[in-house]
Amino acid sequence: MKHLLSAADLSRSEIDSILDLAEEMADVQRRPIKKLPTLRGRTVVNLFFEDSTRTRSSFEIAGKWLSADVINVSAKGSSVSKGESLRDTVQVIDAMGVDGMVIRHSASGAPAQAAGWIRGSVVNAGDGTHEHPTQALLDALSMRRHFRSLRGGFDEDWSGKTVAITGDLTHSRVVRSNVLLLRTLGAKVVLVAPPTLLPSGVTTWPAEVSTDFDAVLGEVDVAMMLRVQRERMSGGYFPTPREYTIGYGLTTDRLAKLRPDAAILHPGPVNRGLEMAADAADAGASRILDQVAAGVAVRMSVLYHVLGGADDKETNA
Amino acid sequence: MTELLITGARLIGGDAGDLLIRDGVFVDPASAGSDVERIDADGLIALPGLVDTHCHLREPGREDAETIESGTRAAARGGYTAVLAMANVNPVTDTAEAVEHMKAVAAETASAAVHPVGAVTKGLAGEELAELGLMARAGVRLFSDDGKCVHDSLVMRRALEYVRAFDGVIAQHAQDPRLAGAGACCHEGEISGRLGLGGWPAVAESVIVARDVQLAEMTGSRYHVCHVSTAESIDVIRWAKARGINVTAEVTPHHLLLTTSAVEGYDPTFKVNPPLRPDEHVEALREALADGTIECVGTDHAPHAAHDKDHAFSDAAFGMLGLEASLAVVMDTMVAEGRLDWAGVAERMAYAPARIAGLTDQGRPLEVGEPANLVLVDPERRRTVDRAASLSKSRNNPYHGRDLPDPVRLTLWAGRTTFRDL
Numbered sequence: 001m002k003h004l005l006s007a008a009d010l011s012r013s014e015i016d017s018i019l020d021l022a023e024e025m026a027d028v029q030r031r032p033i034k035k036l037p038t039l040r041g042r043t044v045v046n047l048f049f050e051d052s053t054r055t056r057s058s059f060e061i062a063g064k065w066l067s068a069d070v071i072n073v074s075a076k077g078s079s080v081s082k083g084e085s086l087r088d089t090v091q092v093i094d095a096m097g098v099d100g101m102v103i104r105h106s107a108s109g110a111p112a113q114a115a116g117w118i119r120g121s122v123v124n125a126g127d128g129t130h131e132h133p134t135q136a137l138l139d140a141l142s143m144r145r146h147f148r149s150l151r152g153g154f155d156e157d158w159s160g161k162t163v164a165i166t167g168d169l170t171h172s173r174v175v176r177s178n179v180l181l182l183r184t185l186g187a188k189v190v191l192v193a194p195p196t197l198l199p200s201g202v203t204t205w206p207a208e209v210s211t212d213f214d215a216v217l218g219e220v221d222v223a224m225m226l227r228v229q230r231e232r233m234s235g236g237y238f239p240t241p242r243e244y245t246i247g248y249g250l251t252t253d254r255l256a257k258l259r260p261d262a263a264i265l266h267p268g269p270v271n272r273g274l275e276m277a278a279d280a281a282d283a284g285a286s287r288i289l290d291q292v293a294a295g296v297a298v299r300m301s302v303l304y305h306v307l308g309g310a311d312d313k314e315t316n317a
Numbered sequence: 318m319t320e321l322l323i324t325g326a327r328l329i330g331g332d333a334g335d336l337l338i339r340d341g342v343f344v345d346p347a348s349a350g351s352d353v354e355r356i357d358a359d360g361l362i363a364l365p366g367l368v369d370t371h372c373h374l375r376e377p378g379r380e381d382a383e384t385i386e387s388g389t390r391a392a393a394r395g396g397y398t399a400v401l402a403m404a405n406v407n408p409v410t411d412t413a414e415a416v417e418h419m420k421a422v423a424a425e426t427a428s429a430a431v432h433p434v435g436a437v438t439k440g441l442a443g444e445e446l447a448e449l450g451l452m453a454r455a456g457v458r459l460f461s462d463d464g465k466c467v468h469d470s471l472v473m474r475r476a477l478e479y480v481r482a483f484d485g486v487i488a489q490h491a492q493d494p495r496l497a498g499a500g501a502c503c504h505e506g507e508i509s510g511r512l513g514l515g516g517w518p519a520v521a522e523s524v525i526v527a528r529d530v531q532l533a534e535m536t537g538s539r540y541h542v543c544h545v546s547t548a549e550s551i552d553v554i555r556w557a558k559a560r561g562i563n564v565t566a567e568v569t570p571h572h573l574l575l576t577t578s579a580v581e582g583y584d585p586t587f588k589v590n591p592p593l594r595p596d597e598h599v600e601a602l603r604e605a606l607a608d609g610t611i612e613c614v615g616t617d618h619a620p621h622a623a624h625d626k627d628h629a630f631s632d633a634a635f636g637m638l639g640l641e642a643s644l645a646v647v648m649d650t651m652v653a654e655g656r657l658d659w660a661g662v663a664e665r666m667a668y669a670p671a672r673i674a675g676l677t678d679q680g681r682p683l684e685v686g687e688p689a690n691l692v693l694v695d696p697e698r699r700r701t702v703d704r705a706a707s708l709s710k711s712r713n714n715p716y717h718g719r720d721l722p723d724p725v726r727l728t729l730w731a732g733r734t735t736f737r738d739l
Contacts, residue, residue, distance in 0.1 A: 087627035107629030108513035109583030128631065130513030176513060200516050201507025 001305050003115045003122045007133040007180035015184060016156075018301045019141050025300040028065060029293070039068035042307050043098045046072045047090070048125070049105040054268065054292070055125050055134075059102045062299035068307070071098075086110060087117050094118035100307050103127070121306045129171050135267055136177035138298040140185065142287045143222055145294075146263040158185040164216050166192040166248055167226030167275055168237070170199045174226060174267045179207050190216050194247065196237045213248050217257045224265040225250050225275045241274055250276040255283060263287050321732070322349045326358035326693060328683060329660045336363060338689040341732030345685055356739070358693055361726055364663050366398025366429075366690030368670035368679050370488075370567050371463070371543055371615030372640060374400070374431070376422065378407025383620040383710050385419070386426035388640070391618070391709040393735035395641040396692035396725040399430040399671070399679040401615075404441065405464040411436035411447035413455040420456070428735040432674060435460045437467050437476045437487060444469070446476060453483040458675035461488035463543055464590075466525060468494050473529060477538035486565075486673065488541040489529055491550065492591065496521035502631050504577045504592045514580070515631060517592045523549035530557035530564050541673055542566040544617050546591040548601035555610050565673050567615035568602050570639055570646035571715055575599075579715070585626045585633030586713050589619070607656035612669040616643045620711030637715045641707060644694070645722040652696075659694075678731075689732040693739070694724045 001014065010018070028034050044063045048056050056072065063070035075089060086105075093101065100121040103111040108128030115122040126132040147154035147161070163182055169175050169191055182189050189207035191198070202209055210216050217223070228244065238244045245251065250264065255277065258264075264276075264286045272278045281288060323336040335346040337353070369392065375383035385402075392400050402419065404410035410419060416433045423431035435452035439445045441462045449460060460480060467473045467489060476487050497517040503509040505516025526542055530553060533540035545551065545566045557564045577595050579587040587593060605611040619636025626633050647666065651657040657665065671680025681687040700723035704714035728736040 085624050085627035086629050086632070088624075105629055107631040109631075110629035113583050113585075113629060128513050128629075170510075173513060176511070200505050200510035202510060204507050205511075 004133055004302055004306055005112045005115060005122065005124045006131050007136045007177040007184075010133075010181065010184060012184055015137070015140065015181065018137055018298065018305055019144060021304060022137075022141050022294065022297040022301040026294070026297040028300070029297060034065045035067060036065060037067050038304055039063065039066040039307055042100070043069045043071065044100045044102060044303065044307070045093055045098050046070065046102045046125075047075060047093065047104070048073070049075045049103070049110070050126070051076060052104055052126065055104060058295040059125060059299050061296050062303055065296075066300055066303055068303065086113065090114040090118050094120050100303070123302060123306055126173055128173065130173050131177045132173040133177045133181070134295070134299055134302055135174050136181040137302065138291055138294040139178055139224065139265055139267075140181055141294045141298055142265060142291045143263060145290065146287055147221070150261050158182070158187040161187040161221045162190060162219055163187050163222040163224060164190045164192055164220040165224045165226065166213055166250070168197045168228050168232055169193045169202065169226070170197050171229060171232065172226050178224070179205055190220070192216060192248065194238055194244070213254070214257075217254055218259065220259070220262055222263045222265060223250060223258060227267065227269065228271060228275050245274055249274060250280045252277045252279055255280045258285065265291060268292065319732070320350055320353040321356065322346065322353045323356045323358045323363070323693070326361050326363040328363055329663055333359070336683060336691070338729065338732045341689055343683060343685050343687050343689050356727065360695070362659055362694040362696060363683055364396070364659065364692050364694055365667040365680060365683060366692055366728065366730060367396045367644065367666045368674070368676065369397050369400040369616050369618070369640065369643070370459070370613055370670045370674055372400045372402060372618040373405070373620065373636070374402045375406060375620060377418070379622075381710070382622045382625070384426070385423050385431060386428070387708065387710045388618070388620070389423070389428040389431060391638070391640045391707065393428040393728045393730065394708045394725060396644050396694070396728055397429050397640060398690040398692070398728065398730040398735070399432065399676060400640075401432050401434050401459055401674055403461060403463045404434050404436040409436050409440050410434065411439050411441075413448060413451040416452050416455040416457055429730055430679060432459070432676065433457060434463070434488070437462045438472060441465050443467055443472060446472070446479060449476070449479055449485065450483065453480070453485055458484070459486050459488055459541070459673075461490065461543065463488065463490045466490050466492040466494060468525070470528060470532070474532050474536065477532055477536040477540065481536065481538050484539070484675065486539040486541050486675070488543050489525065490543050491522045491525035491529070493521040493525050496524065500631060502588055502592065503580055504594050506577065506595060508577050508580065512580070512583070519547040519549050519594070519598065522547050522591060523553050526550045526553045530554070530562050533557070533564060534560065534562045537563070539563045539565075544569045544572065544591060544615060545602065545605070545611055546572050546594050546598065548598050551601050551605045551610055554605075558610065565613070566611045567613045568606055568611045569615060569617045570643040571637055572602055573599065573606070573650045574646045575715060580630070583630045585628065585630050586637060586715055586717075588630055588633050588635055589637050590635040603650055603654070603656060606651065606665060607661075612665065613673060614643060614647060614666050615670070616640050620709050621713045622711060626713050637713050638707065638709055638711060641709070642702065642716050642721060644724055648696070648722045648724060689729050691727070691729040692725055693727040695726050696724065698723045
């Protein structure tokens with residue numbers, strides 16, 4: 001696997017391979033000395049054109065625990081405002097001989113464009129309102145762990161599972177990656193949002209669409225809540241935060257209507273009281289902190305799959 | 318005395334015939350002198366020199382992307398003998414002095430007649446009228462804030478009213494700035510939603526066209542819609558014409574050929590304003606150009622230096638080249654499809670644009686006494702487009718790698734050879 005640009009790039013076996021290796025990597029997280037020699041001699045640049053403490057730290061820790069040399073480059077603000085083109089920026093770094101770039105950009109498609117301009121590997125760490133494939137992978141890992149923890153376990157058949165993703169779908173890169181990944185796994189996805197926050201063409205996505213959260217609540221195995229960006233609240237997408245919460249928040253009342261074995265996910269950070277009540281975030285069914293922990297393991301696994309060992313790299317070149 | 322005799326060219330509405338050009342004018346072929354230069358045009362079609370209602374020559378201000386010299390060389394390569402140069406240069410063409418400057422540079426360097434388009438508002442800011450009357454005295458007939466929409470209804474009303482005094486035309490870049498806001502860079506639909514690109518809904522164009530035609534009716538003024546891109550706009554234009562409102566419209570070659578699917582790979586070459594639209598809009602545009610609802614082709618030739626395109630899709634500059642391939646695209650989308658014959662091509666690409674822009678020495682028939690503006694067209698020759706071969710200074714060519722007609726063999730502007738490939 002040369003790059004990871006979209007969740008659509010991953011086959012079922014690749015997803016399973018990434019998640020299985022992530023579980024092994026998670027064991028490293030629990031060791032007193034968290035270090036593997038796997039990527040020794042490899043150099044990874046975290047190229048972040050957009051702030052993201054959580055994702056950047058997660059990739060940085062993942063790279064370092066695999067013994068890669070990790071360099072963080074903050075290129076905050078668009079490359080346009082600095083007068084240098086995106087192409088120049090990535091080609092300059094590529095010319096230094098790095099093996100891979102983890103790219104976060106406020107513009108959709110930027111990592112895909114970069115992959116066409118450079119020799120090294122690219123991992124999409126979130127591009128505009130397009131995709132965030134490692135987030136979908138860590139969500140899948142959290143879900144799988146949750147299903148395995150239930151009585152009766154999990155036979156890896158996702159076709160009986162229903163995941164409701166609720167919130168600002170239009171501006172969410174998390175939802176696009178999750179829909180693609182969950183489709184490959186075979187789960188049923190229900191997308192829930194007010195009509196103003198449904199993406200154009202959403203009815204062509206491999207998912208069901210609803211504007212009535214209560215109608216789907218009792219059916220779901222996973223309630224994935226999305227963050228509502230503060231700027232959307234004054235953008236005319238919905239009248240008031242209060243009305244949004246009453247219509248689409250995971251309130252205490254709705255928490256009680258969830259199936260007892262349902263999991264609650266959120267990519268964070270949570271707007272408590274807006275998209276979910278505090279007691280929902282802290283509920284026993286909440287996997288939110290597990291998602292954060294899974295993030296490092298998944299990114300270790302992804303970096304391994306993309307950058308590989310010495311032999312793999314040569315065959316990929 | 319310079320003479321050029323073109324023999325055997327197929328003439329519109331008739332059989333093969335000869336054309337004699339003397340001192341920039343068509344004269345009686347029977348009067349050819351013995352030492353006349355001859356061109357055998359057997360198998361070629363003679364069309365009036367093409368007229369572009371809409372191009373960007375980038376001079377003054379961005380001569381790294383294009384100059385009047387390079388842009389009109391590209392125009393001649395495409396069969397054009399006159400171009401209307403939009404006002405969004407730096408400084409903006411919003412004064413008579415700016416108009417005169419552009420004309421002076423063109424007089425020294427151009428390979429086609431350059432007619433500056435005047436800005437509607439000062440600095441294209443959409444607030445105060447530019448000196449429309451003084452620019453009209455300098456020869457301007459077409460006014461546009463192209464690149465931006467005159468979105469204030471009262472400013473639009475005043476502009477339409479004001480230019481009536483000198484039979485001016487307000488050419489609108491129809492784009493509601495709220496419906497197609499700052500992040501809009503792709504037709505709003507399935508692809509924009511999936512790729513996470515800011516959506517530019519079709520109605521953002523048609524609501525402005527609908528408002529404007531009503532203002533044109535109220536003021537009795539001439540109104541021209543730049544680069545129509547949607548079926549809804551065409552519906553509005555048809556309605557307006559049926560009411561007798563004085564509205565004309567243009568379509569770009571790229572909107573006749575390319576669809577939204579071109580942006581799937583996030584290649585900024587295909588980022589253009591208005592955006593490429595889905596099939597049903599493309600079909601509506603072809604139909605409207607065929608039936609005359611859309612009178613003419615305007616290239617919206619928009620050259621950009623590589624460093625203005627080598628960004629993430631949403632950060633890259635809008636626009637694509639158009640002058641060199643315009644006729645080729647019309648041939649493949651309209652002539653080959655049986656929607657236009659060669660007389661129709663002459664009407665849509667020469668006669669109508671000249672009429673709309675108020676040009677009296679362009680878009681004229683190839684008849685004795687008329688200015689010798691001519692393009693010889695090879696209807697059979699094709700090529701694989703290579704962006705490196707462009708005569709433009711820029712390389713943002715959306716047809717790179719595509720098989721297209723390569724029709725232009727000779728372009729004459731007022732009798733002067735501006736492009737020759739035979």
